[in-house]
Amino acid sequence: MQRAPLTIQSLTLTSPVILAPMAGISNLPYRRIMKSCGAGLVFSEMVSANGLIRDGAKTQQLLTTHTEEYPLGIQLFGNDPQVLGEALSKLKNPPALVDLNMGCPVKKVIRSGSGSALLQDTGLITRILKVVRHCVTGPLTIKIRSGWDIHHINFLEVGHIAQEEGVDAITLHPRTRCQGFTGKANWNHLGKLKKSLSIPVFGSGDIMTVDDGIRMLNETGCDGLMIGRGGYGNPWLIQQLNDALQGKQITCPSTADKLVMIHRHLGLHREQFGDYKALLEMRKHISWYARGMEGASQFRSKVQACQQLSELICLTDDFFQQGHHL
Ligand SMILES: Cc1cc2nc3c(=O)[nH]c(=O)nc-3n(C[C@H](O)[C@H](O)[C@H](O)COP(=O)(O)O)c2cc1C
Structure with missing residues (x-):
């Protein structure tokens, strides 16, 4: 099942498995972890x-980067072509790739006319893309949902506009804005989009296991996989997908491997944000790393109650060193 390397304009990806942009999650430490597990691109x-x-x-903190995570895609949201153009001119270093958010369902973003609100105005999408394409010489991508609601499914129309306006690749999360994160992602939409476009199409939505990822590729023909919630506490999913795509044996992390990863993740958080924020952030990540292990729910309660980083570290070391198994 060897695949040709995936290219997005001038950028050749080392892997077609990429990390999803996720507000509140895909900060620099998280991206470095995912990159080290083989993500072809992080956002x-x-x-x-x-x-x-x-x-x-x-905003500047969100843009903090590290050479280790290259290539980094910067995702912008906005609804005014001129503002988006000016914003791009403010970027101190040209990013490896620019992505425009046309899928965010969050009320605050919608109220500002951005995110998936744009799907309701394809004329505005065209105007935005004309301006932004002019400002971005490197790879430009967009990320969309299937449409506003089930009565307004327009991912094919938006995909065609994007391709015509010179967008280099598109990611579809095939749920509507009104669906939020409920129900199942409709992978049929991905298959249809892939069939009707010549630019690369990335699939996002409900890839929780290696089997899900391989099934999405086979069922939809999409060019690449975007990993979101499936990577919570499980960065190995990316490595496993890469191995599966290369016909290699898949290995699962031991509890010792998990503990090493947690310490690395924690260290990156402390380096980036200091101990207090590391405590708050890592409580969530450590709970995810423990998922599926015996005693995980009691452990999670204790983790959430931790007020000191030293306490969190002791608790975590104890839990993972005791070798709780699936
Ligand atoms: C906490 C969270 C934050 C997200 N933030 C963003 C974002 O900033 N930009 C974006 O395009 N999508 C965002 N998404 C959507 C994801 O990129 C992805 O498309 C979606 O979660 C479906 O994939 P999954 O089922 O693999 O999680 C977010 C999703 C989650 C769960």
């Missing part, structure tokens, strides 16, 4: 075009 959390223009400290 920033979504960055506000308005925030970029204002040069806010929060």
